[in-house]
Amino acid sequence: EVQLVxxxxxxxxxxxxxxxxxxxxxxxxxxxxxxxxxxxxxxGLEWMGIIYPxxxxxxxxxxxxxxxxxxxxxxxTTAYLQWSSLKASDTAIYYCAREGDDDYLADSxxxxxxxxxxx
Amino acid sequence: QSVLTQPPSVSGxxxxxxxxxxxxxxxxxxxxxxxxxxxxxxGTTPKLLIFLNTIRPSGVPDRFSGSKSGTSASLAITxxxxxxxxxxxxxxxxxxxxxxVFGGGTKLTVL
Numbered sequence: 752e753v754q755l756v757x758x759x760x761x762x763x764x765x766x767x768x769x770x771x772x773x774x775x776x777x778x779x780x781x782x783x784x785x786x787x788x789x790x791x792x793x794x795g796l797e798w799m800g801i802i803y804p805x806x807x808x809x810x811x812x813x814x815x816x817x818x819x820x821x822x823x824x825x826x827x828t829t830a831y832l833q834w835s836s837l838k839a840s841d842t843a844i845y846y847c848a849r850e851g852d853d854d855y856l857a858d859s860x861x862x863x864x865x866x867x868x869x870x
Numbered sequence: 871q872s873v874l875t876q877p878p879s880v881s882g883x884x885x886x887x888x889x890x891x892x893x894x895x896x897x898x899x900x901x902x903x904x905x906x907x908x909x910x911x912x913g914t915t916p917k918l919l920i921f922l923n924t925i926r927p928s929g930v931p932d933r934f935s936g937s938k939s940g941t942s943a944s945l946a947i948t949x950x951x952x953x954x955x956x957x958x959x960x961x962x963x964x965x966x967x968x969x970x971v972f973g974g975g976t977k978l979t980v981l
Contacts, residue, residue: 786970795872795975796908796916796959810968846915853922854904855963855970860915 753777755785755847755861762867763837770833771864773847780828781805784850786857787821787832791843801850802830837868873898874960876973883981887948890976892960893941898971900941903963907936907945910957910975919958920945947978955980 758772773785786801800811804823811821822831830847844863851858875893882888892905899905905923908916918927920936923943935946943962947954960973 788970788972795957796910796961796972798970798972801969812967812969854906855961856904856906856918856921857908857916857961857970858918858921862915 753849753859755849755859757845757847757861757864760865760867762869764870765837765839765868767837767868768833768835769837769866770831771845771866773830773832773861775828775830775849778849781825785823785830786848786850787819787830788846788848788857789815789843790846790863791840796846799832799845804828804830837866839868839870841866842868872974873964873967873971874962874973876958876960876976878974879977879979881979881981882950884950884952886950887946888950888978889947890945890958890960890978892943892945892973894943894962894971895941897966898941898962898964899938899943901965903965905936905938905943906961907934908959908961910959912957916959950980952980954978 754776756774781804784801787799789797799815800821802809802821820833846863847861848857849859907920910916923938924936933948957975964971
């Protein structure tokens with residue numbers, strides 16, 4: 752069974768750094784892209800970027816380029832999303848999702864990680 | 871402003887039929903990239919409803935159906951039930967952005 756298990760909720764102050772994780776299991780980790788999706792309070796889903804664990808090729812949405820860093824550790828089949836300096840506007844739920852075999856389909860999702868950034 | 875355009879809300883009485891539109895452009899839906907639909911309840915993981923424009927995953931009732939034509943796609947829900955109240959999102963790929971694109975989401979209210 753494919754499973755994506757994300758790290759727990761975080762409460763941070765503006766300017767702090769943060770890395771959240773997405774532990775993947777039940778399939779060949781290096782053969783499927785992993786995406787990160789943001790949902791701000793009361794808003795819709797936004798694609799942030801995607802990484803191919805096989806070679807760490809990464810693509811970012813223009814809206815998130817330079818704002819976050821996506822990475823993987825193949826040895827522990829885990830993907831990461833990190834910030835070097837959080838802003839209050841980064842408060843959101845962040846989902847990781849696996850891209851399946853069919854035409855850019857998100858076929859499995861993590862449970863989401865709530866990040867709250869407040870002074 | 872989302873790349874794919876959905877109505878912010880739709881509503882219908884129990885048992886009725888509603889449709890949710892998803893309008894894109896020549897760099898996504900119109901470029902023959904597939905459209906996928908997700909049902910999302912607050913605090914839960916998005917659930918795949920329709921993939922590759924028209925296909926229902928196992929376990930999704932046949933009350934849910936998808937279609938695609940030109941630069942648009944639609945999700946139809948028949949025999950509305952209270953349990954269908956949720957947010958619905960379309961998703962595709964955009965060649966200009968080289969990435970996934972979502973619609974802004976549509977909130978379905980069952981009256």
